Amino acid sequence: MIVAEPKSLDEIKAMVDGYDRVLMVGCGTCVEVCLTGGERSVNLTATALRLARKVDGRDIEVGEQTVIRQCDFEYLDEVKDADKYEAIVSLACGVGIQGIARKFPNTPIFPGVNTTFMGFNEEYGYYTEMCKGCGECILHLTGGVCPVARCAKSLLNGPCGGTNNGKCEIGSDKDCGWVLIYNKMEQLGTLDKFKEINAPKNYGKAGNIRSMDLRK
Amino acid sequence: MASEATNVNSQSEAFETWIKDQPLKPPCAGACPVNADIQSFVSLVAQGRFKESLEAVRERCTLPGSLGRICHHPCEGECRRNDVEGAVNIRAIKRFASDVCADEPVSDAVPKTRGKKVAIIGGGVAGLTAAYDLAKDGFDVTIYEQNDACGGAIYTGVPKYRLPKDVVAQDVAAIESLGVTIKTNTAIGRDVAFDDLAKDYDAVLIAIGLTVSRGIPIPGHDADGVLLALPVLKEANFNDNAAIGKRVVVIGGGNVAFDVARSAKRMGAEEVSLCCLECEDEIPAFSWELVEAREEGIIINPSWGPREIRVEDGKVSAISFKRCSRVFDEKGMFNPAYDENEILGIEADNVVFAIGQGADMNGFTGTSLEVDERGRIKWDALTLKTNLPNVFASGEVVTGPGSAVAAMRNAHHAATAIERFLTTGTAGAVVVPEPLAIGRLPRHTIDAIVRKEKNHVPMVDPAERVKSFMEAEGGFDIDMAIYEAGRCMNCGRGAEIIAEKCAACLTCVRVCPFGAPYISESRVADFNWDSCQSCGICAAECPGMAIHVGFNDDTLINERIDAATSGITAFGCQLGKPEIYNPLSKATSTPPGLNFVKLMCASRLDMRHILRAIENGVDGVAVMACPDDKCRYRKDVNWAEVRANRVKRLLDEIGIGGERVEFMGSFATPEEAQQAIGAFKAKLAELGPNPLNKVMVK
Ligand SMILES: Cc1cc2nc3c(=O)[nH]c(=O)nc-3n(C[C@H](O)[C@H](O)[C@H](O)COP(=O)(O)OP(=O)(O)OC[C@H]3O[C@@H](n4cnc5c(N)ncnc54)[C@H](O)[C@@H]3O)c2cc1C
Ligand code: SF4
Ligand code: SF4
Ligand code: SF4
Ligand code: SF4
Numbered sequence: 062m063i064v065a066e067p068k069s070l071d072e073i074k075a076m077v078d079g080y081d082r083v084l085m086v087g088c089g090t091c092v093e094v095c096l097t098g099g100e101r102s103v104n105l106t107a108t109a110l111r112l113a114r115k116v117d118g119r120d121i122e123v124g125e126q127t128v129i130r131q132c133d134f135e136y137l138d139e140v141k142d143a144d145k146y147e148a149i150v151s152l153a154c155g156v157g158i159q160g161i162a163r164k165f166p167n168t169p170i171f172p173g174v175n176t177t178f179m180g181f182n183e184e185y186g187y188y189t190e191m192c193k194g195c196g197e198c199i200l201h202l203t204g205g206v207c208p209v210a211r212c213a214k215s216l217l218n219g220p221c222g223g224t225n226n227g228k229c230e231i232g233s234d235k236d237c238g239w240v241l242i243y244n245k246m247e248q249l250g251t252l253d254k255f256k257e258i259n260a261p262k263n264y265g266k267a268g269n270i271r272s273m274d275l276r277k
Numbered sequence: 278m279a280s281e282a283t284n285v286n287s288q289s290e291a292f293e294t295w296i297k298d299q300p301l302k303p304p305c306a307g308a309c310p311v312n313a314d315i316q317s318f319v320s321l322v323a324q325g326r327f328k329e330s331l332e333a334v335r336e337r338c339t340l341p342g343s344l345g346r347i348c349h350h351p352c353e354g355e356c357r358r359n360d361v362e363g364a365v366n367i368r369a370i371k372r373f374a375s376d377v378c379a380d381e382p383v384s385d386a387v388p389k390t391r392g393k394k395v396a397i398i399g400g401g402v403a404g405l406t407a408a409y410d411l412a413k414d415g416f417d418v419t420i421y422e423q424n425d426a427c428g429g430a431i432y433t434g435v436p437k438y439r440l441p442k443d444v445v446a447q448d449v450a451a452i453e454s455l456g457v458t459i460k461t462n463t464a465i466g467r468d469v470a471f472d473d474l475a476k477d478y479d480a481v482l483i484a485i486g487l488t489v490s491r492g493i494p495i496p497g498h499d500a501d502g503v504l505l506a507l508p509v510l511k512e513a514n515f516n517d518n519a520a521i522g523k524r525v526v527v528i529g530g531g532n533v534a535f536d537v538a539r540s541a542k543r544m545g546a547e548e549v550s551l552c553c554l555e556c557e558d559e560i561p562a563f564s565w566e567l568v569e570a571r572e573e574g575i576i577i578n579p580s581w582g583p584r585e586i587r588v589e590d591g592k593v594s595a596i597s598f599k600r601c602s603r604v605f606d607e608k609g610m611f612n613p614a615y616d617e618n619e620i621l622g623i624e625a626d627n628v629v630f631a632i633g634q635g636a637d638m639n640g641f642t643g644t645s646l647e648v649d650e651r652g653r654i655k656w657d658a659l660t661l662k663t664n665l666p667n668v669f670a671s672g673e674v675v676t677g678p679g680s681a682v683a684a685m686r687n688a689h690h691a692a693t694a695i696e697r698f699l700t701t702g703t704a705g706a707v708v709v710p711e712p713l714a715i716g717r718l719p720r721h722t723i724d725a726i727v728r729k730e731k732n733h734v735p736m737v738d739p740a741e742r743v744k745s746f747m748e749a750e751g752g753f754d755i756d757m758a759i760y761e762a763g764r765c766m767n768c769g770r771g772a773e774i775i776a777e778k779c780a781a782c783l784t785c786v787r788v789c790p791f792g793a794p795y796i797s798e799s800r801v802a803d804f805n806w807d808s809c810q811s812c813g814i815c816a817a818e819c820p821g822m823a824i825h826v827g828f829n830d831d832t833l834i835n836e837r838i839d840a841a842t843s844g845i846t847a848f849g850c851q852l853g854k855p856e857i858y859n860p861l862s863k864a865t866s867t868p869p870g871l872n873f874v875k876l877m878c879a880s881r882l883d884m885r886h887i888l889r890a891i892e893n894g895v896d897g898v899a900v901m902a903c904p905d906d907k908c909r910y911r912k913d914v915n916w917a918e919v920r921a922n923r924v925k926r927l928l929d930e931i932g933i934g935g936e937r938v939e940f941m942g943s944f945a946t947p948e949e950a951q952q953a954i955g956a957f958k959a960k961l962a963e964l965g966p967n968p969l970n971k972v973m974v975k
Pocket of ligand 3: 356
């Protein structure tokens with residue numbers, strides 16, 4: 062799922078500084094699952110914003126809504142009364158934020174979260190990045206561990222000289238992706254393949270302005 | 278500022294509607310013959326709200342002090358805590374609620390709005406219960422009782438060492454206070470004619486119980502010194518100088534026989550034997566009666582049938598028994614068989630028959646009330662009607678012998694029948710659906726539940742208690758009662774899913790200490806009520822706000838938060854003690870300027886609750902959570918503290934300041950709580966008013 066982290070209240074407050082009526086819209090899918098953009102987050106953030114403005118002596122009206130997904134127009138149809146507000150703060154990932162921006166072309170849209178990565182839901186409140194969306198998956202060659210996402214340098218052949226007792230040189234709290242790959246392949250009995258050199262990837266596939274058309 | 282400590286349970290309309298729609302009820306209430314709302318009255322005691330608890334008891338169990346002593350408490354047999362370390366001591370909690378409120382003023386009379394009069398013949402358990410219901414319904418009720426006071430068998434029969442008479446009087450007074458007229462020393466048939474009554478009243482209820490003891494016509498049965506159970510018990514109850522022979526043999530194995538035997542001991546008998554047909558395992562009396570009787574030195578002789586009473590100079594001198602080889606035949610019918618070769622002889626000054634009671638129908642002979650060939654009232658168990666259109670019957674006179682609470686159940690039905698008859702003009706079947714009980718605790722949930730050993734009531738030492746008719750069993754003191762009530766797990770009033778809001782994120786599954794939530798086949802969370810303990814941890818974390826906690830619903834909590842717009846709002850466990858308990862007024866009060874919002878568990882506290890209080894204008898929020906070894910919910914995380922810290926950070930960002938929220942843990946004494954709150958107040962005074970307010974209210 063897509064993971065996002067809350068933006069600081071200060072940032073949100075600064076963004077909507079010029080407005081007195083804003084609508085805060087949550088997304089009930091990925092960002093709700095990572096406890097950042099669901100109905101509860103909308104309510105807490107909206108309340109906090111309202112109180113912060115009150116402290117400044119300027120009231121602000123904050124509407125609250127949460128839709129199933131902000132990355133689908135049909136679900137965005139559920140956003141009601143947007144025209145009653147001067148601006149929209151979206152607590153969806155960047156995709157959803159842009160979705161709502163397209164849905165309401167005349168309303169300024171502000172992001173209420175920072176979209177961070179595609180991650181795994183490890184346990185309550187803890188998520189780890191697993192995939193970079195490189196467009197050319199090689200997990201079959203690397204024991205089911207992604208070197209692009211889980212090696213700090215995205216090395217296709219590793220580890221590098223910075224590997225340190227299973228940890229990455231960028232920090233002792235980070236596993237070395239290539240040690241993970243080695244261990245997994247050892248477990249699978251495919252270490253012979255470990256020595257094979259992985260060919261360079263076509264990073265063009267990870268480039269911008271990507272789309273997919275399955276309509277044919 | 279309204280700062281009444283409010284109940285976490287059945288006080289809001291929303292809650293009432295919700296709970297009514299819940300198909301599953303706790304098994305204790307299902308096992309209780311009157312389906313008392315045990316959970317509520319127990320929970321109210323846990324919160325120190327004794328008067329309200331007593332009222333909740335009385336609603337279904339109309340004689341709380343008496344039944345708090347003598348009820349055979351089938352509820353406890355079904356309490357789910359049995360699978361942990363022992364049932365909640367429900368009966369003792371009920372007794373406590375009654376005892377602690379003994380000096381409270383009785384209720385005001387209920388206005389007689391229905392314009393109809395009901396006569397009740399017999400002021401025993403059934404009569405009093407029907408009177409309670411009907412008076413509460415606004416009927417004009419008169420009880421006719423032949424004795425000098427009401428109570429019936431629990432007044433005249435049950436011995437004082439189990440049930441002091443002033444307790445019965447207290448229970449009766451509470452019913453009388455509703456505006457019920459009680460005419461004592463008035464026997465129907467002797468002082469008032471039954472047919473007149475049936476004419477003068479819109480409806481009549483016959484609840485005359487079983488007041489005549491039976492004997493067995495064995496040789497010698499009419500000798501001097503042969504006695505019957507009920508007169509012996511009456512003597513023991515009302516004659517302070519009651520005496521009996523040195524050697525007493527009681528015939529019978531029911532509770533009445535045990536009452537007689539144990540009373541005889543207290544009346545001065547040196548050697549008391551109790552002989553019954555049944556073998557040890559079949560003895561019908563309650564198991565604890567056997568234990569307590571043996572402790573008091575009573576010899577129990579099971580499997581003996583009375584054969585002959587030896588009489589010397591017209592007086593009993595001994596009795597012989599023959600071996601009873603079986604009581605019930607293959608078909609389970611009462612059909613004793615004897616072995617005449619095996620004989621037991623016991624010397625005796627008195628023999629007491631305690632083998633059963635029958636109804637005294639003398640007052641009704643020759644009236645329009647029809648009886649069957651065996652002299653029993655012709656009665657329909659469904660409509661509770663007799664042959665006469667406006668005459669109903671209830672209690673043991675029609676159901677046969679049983680427990681007090683069973684008589685009470687039947688009387689509730691009778692009151693319903695009469696109410697319906699007086700409202701619609703026709704009688705109908707009273708059908709009471711059995712509540713569907715939630716299941717037993719699953720193993721993984723039992724393992725997760727914090728052990729809290731059961732509190733037992735103290736008993737007077739056997740050697741001491743047989744010396745007089747002083748009450749043998751003690752009651753709980755306040756701390757014991759509150760502790761014991763806190764053991765109730767609030768079965769079946771837990772988390773409920775609002776499916777359309779659930780994102781199946783698994784948060785609830787992961788934070789629940791008891792393994793109650795799961796993702797169902799329809800791919801949303803659902804909750805296993807066999808496991809849920811209503812703590813509310815999940816509801817305060819759910820990102821979709823998709824969880825409703827019955828006992829602790831948001832609407833209710835918000836109402837309480839909104840009670841304060843200044844001062845301090847405190848959140849804490851319903852079992853915490855920030856309030857000052859005043860033993861004299863038997864009421865609890867919170868320190869002035871403190872709005873204490875009780876939660877099922879402090880872990881129910883939602884960040885939103887704290888923000889709401891702040892937004893309402895309070896100057897500070899205190900969060901109180903029991904220490905982990907006191908918390909009745911096993912939790913690896915102190916959620917109240919975690920959430921308090923999150924809000925502190927948020928308030929810093931907001932510009933209100935995190936110092937306005939203080940996590941305080943919990944307190945051993947109200948004084949400690951007051952001190953901590955005092956210090957917090959001082960700190961808040963320094964901080965000045967909540968920036969959202971202009972004036973700081975001291
Ligand atoms: C010795 C003994 C011990 C017991 N112990 C227990 C126990 O420990 N736990 C338990 O649950 N149950 C116990 N019971 C059973 C319990 O007391 C009965 O189930 C209950 O009292 C039945 O209620 P009732 O209203 O049907 O009859 P009763 O309580 O007997 O009431 C009938 C009333 O009608 C009155 N009456 C009768 N005829 C007339 C008339 N013609 N005019 C006016 N008034 C009349 C009587 O005086 C009496 O007050 C015990 C019973 C006895 C006898
Ligand atoms: S808008 Fe973003 S967070 Fe919401 S469902 Fe779509 S991808 Fe997930
Ligand atoms: S724990 Fe409480 S609610 Fe559950 S069965 Fe026992 S008394 Fe009833
Ligand atoms: S925490 Fe809420 S949204 Fe997540 S699975 Fe449970 S009920 Fe559904
Ligand atoms: S209320 Fe408590 S026990 Fe019930 S499901 Fe939620 S976390 Fe579990």
